[in-house]
Amino acid sequence: MSMEQKAGTRLIVKDVSKTFYQKKIEPHHVVDKVSLEVKDNEFLVLLGPGHCGKTVLLNIVSGLMPPDEGSVYLDGEKITKPNPKIGMVFQKLGLMPWKTVIENVEIGPKLSGINVKTRRERAEYFIDLVGLKGFENSYPHQLSGGMKQRVGIARAYTNDPEILIMDEPFGQLDAQTRYNMQNEISRISEHEKRTIIFVTNNIEEALYLGDRIILFTECPARVKEIYDIDLKRPRDMIDPEFLRLRKMISNNTDLAL
Amino acid sequence: MNNNNLLKKGRRMGDLKYMILSVISVLTFLLIWQLLVIFGVLSTRTIAAPTQVLVTFFEKFYSTAPDGATIFTNIAVSLKVSLTGFFSAIIIGTPLGMLMGWYKPLDRFIRPLFEIIRPIPPIAWIPLTILWVGIGLGAKAMIIFFSAFVPCVINSYTGIKLTSQVHVSVAKTFGASNFKIFRTVGVPSSMPMAFAGIRIALGNSWGTLVAAELLAANAGLGYMIMMGRQFVRPDVIILGMLTIGILGFIFTWIFTKIENVVVRWRTL
Amino acid sequence: MKKTAAYDQKRRPIKKILNSLLPFVSITCLFLLWFYASNINPDLVPSPASTWERLIQLFVKPVNKMNLFGHVWASLQRVFIALACATVLGVTVGVMIGWSKTFKAIFGTLFELIRPIPPIAWLPIIIMWFGIGEFPKILIVFIGTFMPIVVNTYTGIRLVMPLHLDVARMFNASNRQLLFEVAIPSALPPIFAGIRNATSSGWMTVLAAEMIASKAGLGFLITRGMDYFDVPLILVGMLAIGIVGALLAIITEFIERLLCPWNKKLEQD
Numbered sequence: 001m002s003m004e005q006k007a008g009t010r011l012i013v014k015d016v017s018k019t020f021y022q023k024k025i026e027p028h029h030v031v032d033k034v035s036l037e038v039k040d041n042e043f044l045v046l047l048g049p050g051h052c053g054k055t056v057l058l059n060i061v062s063g064l065m066p067p068d069e070g071s072v073y074l075d076g077e078k079i080t081k082p083n084p085k086i087g088m089v090f091q092k093l094g095l096m097p098w099k100t101v102i103e104n105v106e107i108g109p110k111l112s113g114i115n116v117k118t119r120r121e122r123a124e125y126f127i128d129l130v131g132l133k134g135f136e137n138s139y140p141h142q143l144s145g146g147m148k149q150r151v152g153i154a155r156a157y158t159n160d161p162e163i164l165i166m167d168e169p170f171g172q173l174d175a176q177t178r179y180n181m182q183n184e185i186s187r188i189s190e191h192e193k194r195t196i197i198f199v200t201n202n203i204e205e206a207l208y209l210g211d212r213i214i215l216f217t218e219c220p221a222r223v224k225e226i227y228d229i230d231l232k233r234p235r236d237m238i239d240p241e242f243l244r245l246r247k248m249i250s251n252n253t254d255l256a257l
Numbered sequence: 258m259n260n261n262n263l264l265k266k267g268r269r270m271g272d273l274k275y276m277i278l279s280v281i282s283v284l285t286f287l288l289i290w291q292l293l294v295i296f297g298v299l300s301t302r303t304i305a306a307p308t309q310v311l312v313t314f315f316e317k318f319y320s321t322a323p324d325g326a327t328i329f330t331n332i333a334v335s336l337k338v339s340l341t342g343f344f345s346a347i348i349i350g351t352p353l354g355m356l357m358g359w360y361k362p363l364d365r366f367i368r369p370l371f372e373i374i375r376p377i378p379p380i381a382w383i384p385l386t387i388l389w390v391g392i393g394l395g396a397k398a399m400i401i402f403f404s405a406f407v408p409c410v411i412n413s414y415t416g417i418k419l420t421s422q423v424h425v426s427v428a429k430t431f432g433a434s435n436f437k438i439f440r441t442v443g444v445p446s447s448m449p450m451a452f453a454g455i456r457i458a459l460g461n462s463w464g465t466l467v468a469a470e471l472l473a474a475n476a477g478l479g480y481m482i483m484m485g486r487q488f489v490r491p492d493v494i495i496l497g498m499l500t501i502g503i504l505g506f507i508f509t510w511i512f513t514k515i516e517n518v519v520v521r522w523r524t525l
Numbered sequence: 526m527k528k529t530a531a532y533d534q535k536r537r538p539i540k541k542i543l544n545s546l547l548p549f550v551s552i553t554c555l556f557l558l559w560f561y562a563s564n565i566n567p568d569l570v571p572s573p574a575s576t577w578e579r580l581i582q583l584f585v586k587p588v589n590k591m592n593l594f595g596h597v598w599a600s601l602q603r604v605f606i607a608l609a610c611a612t613v614l615g616v617t618v619g620v621m622i623g624w625s626k627t628f629k630a631i632f633g634t635l636f637e638l639i640r641p642i643p644p645i646a647w648l649p650i651i652i653m654w655f656g657i658g659e660f661p662k663i664l665i666v667f668i669g670t671f672m673p674i675v676v677n678t679y680t681g682i683r684l685v686m687p688l689h690l691d692v693a694r695m696f697n698a699s700n701r702q703l704l705f706e707v708a709i710p711s712a713l714p715p716i717f718a719g720i721r722n723a724t725s726s727g728w729m730t731v732l733a734a735e736m737i738a739s740k741a742g743l744g745f746l747i748t749r750g751m752d753y754f755d756v757p758l759i760l761v762g763m764l765a766i767g768i769v770g771a772l773l774a775i776i777t778e779f780i781e782r783l784l785c786p787w788n789k790k791l792e793q794d
């Protein structure tokens with residue numbers, strides 16, 4: 001069941017494949033023999049075009065969906081079901097409309113049976129950290145897109161995961177908000193050191209945030225290239241080195257991203 | 258690959274399992290019912306065994322006891338009444354709702370009258386209708402009309418109100434007259450809603466029919482079960498209830514088919 | 526072009542006033558029609574005045590030892606008791622068949638087979654089983670209210686978003702928690718819509734039950750009016766039925782707003 005691993009490696013994805021079979025439709029091969037490693041405390045970015053199978057891969061990594069082939073190991077243990085050590089910010093958020101902001105944020109500790117006082121305190125802390133103080137008792141439908149995204153992030157942090165997966169968290173936002181949120185996530189991740197797996201289809205975003213970038217092919221998702229990004233932080237999007245890397249990755253992708 | 262096929266097969270086996278479970282559950286229900294009657298736990302004066310109901314069903318092909326008509330006559334009478342009321346409600350209610358939704362003055366004129374009628378359940382009209390019109394076909398059709406009229410109006414009204422303003426503006430730029438826009442844009446786009454209203458109307462009119470026939474009739478399925486009670490014939494009552502249920506089910510089924518054909522463009 | 530604009534501007538205020546008067550015009554027309562009809566045949570169509578008189582008289586000389594409020598309360602009581610039982614049982618059954626495939630196979634099919642029978646069609650056999658006391662009437666109303674609540678609860682549970690379940694699973698929720706923390710709360714709006722439908726269906730069913738066999742209630746009142754050829758009494762009864770029905774609808778919607786504040790659909794209305 002277990003697997004040997006190098007020091008400093010938290011998560012290993014080994015030869016994972018997934019195909020969907022549906023009635024009357026050709027089998028849809030979505031993830032193809034993906035292998036990758038996630039190091040402790042790194043900010044790893046998975047970069048790939050839309051509908052290439054990134055979300056499916058994440059669902060497999062998080063244990064929500066079984067792979068057809070291959071396996072995922074967390075600290076040497078095979079993942080077969082969701083693990084509280086892994087947190088997820090869902091692409092479509094999935095905030096519960098019947099819960100207020102704070103009730104949404106504290107859902108993780110609540111489900112693990114932590115008492116009201118403790119979990120409220122934790123939730124307050126992260127609501128404050130993502131800049132939503134004062135909106136604790138609002139309902140999600142009263143918030144803007146960027147604010148909802150912050151709730152999703154606070155919710156994942158409040159459960160105190162060791163590895164945090166963020167699935168295209170800023171995909172739905174307008175350019176300005178997106179830029180602000182990139183700064184925010186940069187700030188938050190400095191503040192609350194975690195291993196982060198961040199998914200995006202945007203090259204600038206990947207370069208702005210990532211310690212390492214794994215580039216995927218079009219559907220089915222396959223690892224195409226791995227880049228180590230050694231730019232100093234905070235990063236500057238018009239720094240010549242930044243632009244050089246951007247061009248290099250851009251030339252290597254199948255689609256104009 | 259293999260793995261997934263196995264999974265699929267597993268799911269199909271699961272479906273089969275649940276289907277078998279449903280069948281067993283229904284059969285068990287019928288069996289217990291039958292046994293309770295056979296062993297006299299339940300008196301035959303208050304309930305009839307499933308087999309007895311089946312026998313009565315065939316008997317009622319020609320027998321007119323206890324209500325004075327065969328089952329087919331009763332079905333025919335009920336159908337005639339309910340369809341008369343139902344179709345008049347569609348023919349009057351649906352266009353009325355659409356026109357009200359489109360033409361403001363008409364809306365303002367009719368709305369108050371409609372709001373007065375709306376909260377009164379159709380059944381409450383029965384005494385007044387009996388005094389005014391008697392207990393013939395007309396009276397019952399009128400009560401059923403009331404039950405079907407309200408949802409027809411409300412839904413086609415809402416459907417028209419939801420007409421996309423963009424489509425209307427496009428039609429306007431082509432210089433179409435207001436009535437033409439109503440006909441070519443408003444009416445078709447409100448069709449799905451109108452049909453949803455007619456579906457509610459269908460259920461209402463079938464339910465109200467029974468009430469009308471229980472209270473004021475000399476034939477029909479409702480009358481048949483009422484007579485079944487008077488002559489202590491539980492078999493006739495249960496047969497009547499089942500017939501009413503099955504016919505209601507068939508109507509809804511036919512209606513769904515028609516709806517699918519007429520509102521096909523909705524999915525396109 | 527310019528001319529029409531000016532023309533429109535001039536005409537618009539008048540048109541507006543006419544428009545705002547229309548509701549009053551239509552109500553007036555209704556009353557005129559009523560007066561006219563009551564002049565022609567006062568026996569079949571009593572005048573508004575005599576209807577009003579009958580209403581007053583109902584308090585002075587009660588029908589069957591109860592004034593109007595007594596009868597309203599008699600009907601309401603039956604609806605409330607039945608509705609309370611139907612809500613508890615209906616939500617439970619709906620949740621069970623929505624959540625568990627096994628329950629659905631066992632009870633869902635039986636329920637689907639019984640459902641097409643209109644609640645009123647149960648009247649004769651229930652009277653036969655239980656006589657004409659209070660219980661059979663409440664039972665009939667229960668059948669009328671139980672069905673919409675089960676159907677809506679079931680649908681609501683089936684329509685819970687898989688994403689919401691995934692979110693909770695991600696936080697290690699147990700099956701029980703998935704049901705009570707996610708599925709049931711997310712089904713609350715459809716459940717309330719079901720209770721709203723049930724209330725109006727129950728109000729109608731109680732009338733039917735009272736019209737067929739009862740000594741109290743609004744349904745009894747209007748059949749009494751019919752038996753004694755007391756048309757004003759029928760009109761008073763119908764009026765009360767309409768008003769109480771409308772109030773019930775308003776109250777259930779108010780409660781729904783209170784208990785489901787996140788329900789956007791209600792807010793937009």
Ligand SMILES: Nc1ncnc2c1ncn2[C@@H]1O[C@H](COP(=O)(O)OP(=O)(O)O)[C@@H](O)[C@H]1O
Pocket residue numbers: 020022028030048049050051052053054055056057
């Ligand atoms: N549960 C599923 N059943 C069938 N097809 C799916 C399922 N989930 C995802 N897909 C398909 O897999 C492909 C990849 O989806 P996804 O992983 O969401 O892409 P993205 O890279 O944009 O996150 C899409 O074409 C999608 O339609």
Ligand SMILES: [Mg+2]
Pocket residue numbers: 051054055056091167168
């Ligand atoms: Mg995705």
